[in-house]
Amino acid sequence: MSQAILLCGVGSAVESVWQKTWKHLESELTKSLGLPCHTAFTSAFIRNRLAANGILVPSPEEMIETLEKQKTDIFVQPLLLSDGEEYQKLKSTAQSKNLPFGIPILADETAKNVILEKLCAEYPAEEKRHILFILHGSKISCPEDDLRDSLLPLHRSDISLTVLKKELPAFPAGTEKILLVPVMIAAGRHAVRDIVGELEPKLRSMGYTAETVVSGLAVREWFVPVITGLIRRSQ
Numbered sequence: 001m002s003q004a005i006l007l008c009g010v011g012s013a014v015e016s017v018w019q020k021t022w023k024h025l026e027s028e029l030t031k032s033l034g035l036p037c038h039t040a041f042t043s044a045f046i047r048n049r050l051a052a053n054g055i056l057v058p059s060p061e062e063m064i065e066t067l068e069k070q071k072t073d074i075f076v077q078p079l080l081l082s083d084g085e086e087y088q089k090l091k092s093t094a095q096s097k098n099l100p101f102g103i104p105i106l107a108d109e110t111a112k113n114v115i116l117e118k119l120c121a122e123y124p125a126e127e128k129r130h131i132l133f134i135l136h137g138s139k140i141s142c143p144e145d146d147l148r149d150s151l152l153p154l155h156r157s158d159i160s161l162t163v164l165k166k167e168l169p170a171f172p173a174g175t176e177k178i179l180l181v182p183v184m185i186a187a188g189r190h191a192v193r194d195i196v197g198e199l200e201p202k203l204r205s206m207g208y209t210a211e212t213v214v215s216g217l218a219v220r221e222w223f224v225p226v227i228t229g230l231i232r233r234s235q
Helices: 015-033 044-052 060-069 085-096 109-122 143-154 189-205 223-234
Strands: 002-009 037-041 072-078 129-135 159-163 177-182 209-212
Touching (some): 002 015, 002 060, 037 044, 060 085, 072 085, 072 223, 177 189, 189 209
Parallel strands (some): 129 159, 129 177
16 A cells, blocks of 8 residues: 555645645655655634635545545644644544554654754844744643743743743843744744734833744744654654
8 A cells, every 4th residue: 555644734824824834844745755745734714714715725534535545554643733622633533543643743852852952043142132932822731831841951041932822921131122933833823913913012012122033833944854753753
């Protein structure tokens, strides 16, 4: 039987993000793994929004059915950073079909450490600037706490972590500028609406200069090797 990798994420309803993030990952991972990779989105809302613009992205269930009809062995890799409701639904789907599946990206120690090291290298310490890494929240796990512990050995007191919709951390005395960095697969609607639209004005009202990096992890050149390694370790 042939083999394939099913890449499953929540998705993004922004057409440009679909092209630059998800199609990019699918193409580059197919090259790096030497196996066909296929993308599926868990969010029906996002799939419907894309379909309205003529972009058809299957659900995990639909893509699994298609690949099974082609007599393909499937490995399901979540493109999700942490354990949460979407991961648990995807896990249940894979288990119901007896399919092997991977762990969330930040649950892999190697992947987590590489991501942190690369992000820290992108944003070296600057006087009077503080960096805020922002993650999606989860009702099941606390990815920010795990990342915070992993950040300690890197000795970056100029970096804090939080999740969307949580209270902002206290910033060190003397801080004038806050750089907001989404730690997300794609910087789509949440980055624009919640970070640029809400957090930036809030920080400015507190007297800080605020700037957002509107860029997700997937567009960085080092991210594909991270996911390639994760999948190879998981299979």
